[in-house]
Amino acid sequence: MFFRTTFPKPGRIPRPRRSLRVLVIAATALATAAVTVPPTAADGPAPPRTEIRAGSGALSATIRYTEYGLPHITARDYAGLGFGTGYAQAADQVCVLADGFATVRAERSRHFGADARPDGSLADTRTNLTSDLLFQGLRDSGTASKLLDRPAPAGPGPQVRELMRGWVRGYNTWLARNTVTDPACRGRAWVRPVSVHDLALVAHALHATAGQQMLAEGIVGAAPPPPGAAAGATAGPAPHPERTARAARDLVERARGTMGSNAVAFHGSTTANGRGLLIGNPHYPWQGGRRFWQAHQTIPGELDVAGATLVASPIVNIGYNRHVAWSHTVSTGTPLTLHRLTLDPGDPTVHLVDGRPERMKKRTVTVRVRGGAPVTRTQWWTRYGPVVTEADGLPVPWTRTHAYALGDPNAAQLRFYATSLAFGKARDTDGVLAALRRTQGLPWVNTVAADSRGGSLFTQSQILPRITDDLAARCLTPLGQATYPSAGLAVLDGSRAACTPGRDPGALQPGVFGPGRMPTLKNAPYAANSNDSAWLAHPDRPLRGYPRVFGDIDAPRSLRTRGGIEDLTALAGRGGLRIADAQRHQFANRAPAGGLAAADLARACAALPGGHATATDGTRVDISAACPALRAWDRTTDTGSRGALLFDRLWRRLTDRVPEERLWKVPFSPADPVRTPHTLDTDLPEVARALADTVRELRSMGAKPDARWGEHHFSERGGTRIPVHGGAHRLGVWNMMEGRWDPAAGGYAEIRHGTSHLQAVTWNGTGCPVARTLLAYGQSSDPTSPHSHDQTRLLSAKKWVTPRFCEKDILASPALRTLTVREDR
Secondary structure, X not given: OOOEEEOOOOOOOOOOOOOHHHHHHHHOHHHHHOOOOOOOHHXXXXXXXXXXXXXXXOOEEEEEEEHHHEEEEEOOOHHHHHHHHHHHHHHHHHHHHHHHHHHHOOOXXXXXXOOOOOOOOOOOOOOHHHHHHHHHHHHHHOHHHHHHHOOOOOOOOHHHHHHHHHHHXXXXXXXXXXXXXXXXXXXXXXXXXXXXXXXXXXXXXXXXXXXXXXXXXHHHOOOOOOOOOOOOOOOOOOOOHHHHHHHHHHHHHHHOOOOEEEEEEEOHHHEOOOOOEEEEEEEEEOOOOOOEEEEEEEEOOOEEEEEEEEOOOOOOOEEEOOOEEEEEEEOOOOOOEEEEEEEEOXXXXXXXXXXXXEEOEEEEEEEOOOOOOOEEEEEEEOOOOEEEOOOOOOOOOOOOOEEEEEEOHHHHOOOHHHHHHHXXXXXXXXXXXXXXXXXXXXXXXXXXXXEOOOOEEEEOOOOOEOOXXXXXXXXXXXXXXXXXXXXXXXXXXXXXXXXXXXXXOOOOOOOEOOHHHOOEEEOOOEEEEOOOOHHHOOOOOOOOOOOHHHOOOOOOOOHHHHHHHHHHHHHHHHOOEOHHHHHHHHOOOEOHHHHHHHHHHHHHHHOOHHHEEEOOOOOXXXXXXXXXXXXXXXXXXXXXXXXXXXXXXXXXXXXXXXXXXXXXXXXXXOOOOOOOOEEEOOOOHHHHHHHHHHHHHHHHOOOOOOOEHHHOEEEEEOOEEEEOOOEOHHHOOOOEEEEEEEHHHOEEEEEEEEEOEEEEEEOOOOOOOEEEEEEOOOOOOXXXXXXXXXXXXXXXXXXXXXXXXXXHHHHOOOOOEEEEEEOOO
């Protein structure tokens, strides 16, 4: 509790009395939904209205589509809501979903070849074979189904189980009633019905993304030393502290490598009407199994929530209702531990705990491979978790004397959907906190929320191993003494039971922190996070006192955090904020790196003798045209911004080659964390070399130094290049976009990850939330769908969708079309 900061709750804002007309509309929603309304031409052809005869126990739902293919799903119970959600998701995302189910069924090698590489959505593996071996082991153990079946609160609870049961039946019903049109999986054998066990495995992989699934190669590849090996065989030299610390940072950063986010909640004291205002801006992959999908889910009298789900999720994960809105940001908490095992001298598959032997559990796993014999491998598990022998360069060999086991508390829980469901029912930010205390299901994210009463909230309430300062002092191994201070990764002495993470009061599972230990900031003028630690959720209200496993304190912030604090502080200080201010901020595309360095680089460029610089390979390059381009650049990454491409490529080279502590003349100061470090050291020889290399690179691809950003930063849809604004994390751009660099294709030829599901939400006292949303890559992954890139064009033009939440607005949609689905039982 010592790091919780709270400010006075704003006064309760009187709610307008509901009119009789609104109550009548709500009561007749389902009946109205049964009427089929023709779609507009722009909305594309409507799918056939399907009436499936109901049998005993049949599920049903009504799906009403409005602009941009957004579904409003209504059912009478949770199973029915899951049914409608699974059906509608399949219609938009069947190939992405089927690919994920092939993964968790351990069938990738059988269908796609053992050596091909999966997209990494569900496990970070280099080959399909490794992926299959990991998931077959999980299937054989029944881990996910056992977690799903646990009674609440340790398990997800009956409502989530009903949602998942219904989702599976909805997905299977869609497959039975429709023909796949997406060429990615049309006619493929791996597109087939699924089970609740399959869906639970997808959920389990999501929970363990930043732990067990990330170290899949090390789990599958772990093998004891051969008989007769010397005691120190394969141990290698003693770990180098600096290299080990860097490897640990790389490991935990990899967990966030393709996922990030911004979110800010403005308190009512800063807004025009005294109500809260939220911007949610997750930065997730644009392709594959971590896509978002938009939905509005309703069970009359029970649940009414809109927002976005991750594909294969049966419930809105980021969203809003009539009272509260929330978003998540990927946290700096380190959700995994390593445990050094002391082995029995006579058997390397037996380890000692307090001198007593414990035999490892042997899992023999077999998978089918296309064009070859089945492959069988063995995995080894301990009381702490699986043995690993690969962890991004960390020295974790399995020798005759020691091995390392991975601890991941999120691989032992399946409550994320329970938390999401509870958020959907919350009535204010206090209700969000209560939901977190009750369900404790968030695996690797923070929560930022605002409410209609004016409240704001940031909290790092997530499942983390209980590594207290005392435990670290007593139990870190020499390896852990390098990894824990640098990255929050604890390497504990697994030979002592006293070095097992303990259990906090109120925690729903052993080995994790309880809800009273979470860094929390309530009702500050604003609360924000851009994937740095909780420390500066508001710069004037710093959070301190949390253990290192949560994140760092008094350490340099990213340029995205620094730029965000500058802009958000200015907005809050100005006051009178409206939703349009949130929209303008989201797409301002200011590049703080440019503000810090572009002018200095332009001067350094102009000072080079004869307008030439020497490239890395010794070639003399004419860089004279780059100097005015850097000077004239507007310091944004708007699509029309000239000079942004030059600076982007130059800045990437420079920051790759020069460590941050050498890059700036004025170093970081904890007393001035937003403005330091600063003043680029342009005397560094790397500056001229990077400039020469960049100019030559752009010249080779036919790009001028002052080329427009959108000409070389785009998404190609249907053979058309759609310019995309926004920029890279290392530039500090709030509207983060990470593109795939391909000079032969014209530059950043596709967005890999970045701004995905956007929501700006506030309230106005009418009972209907005021929201603006955007799904950057479109609602459907099927390129034949009109909704595969319609919202991408909106993104390019800096336009948003005004979603329909209240019944009167849904009924007024000119694009309204209705689908009533019933299960045949």
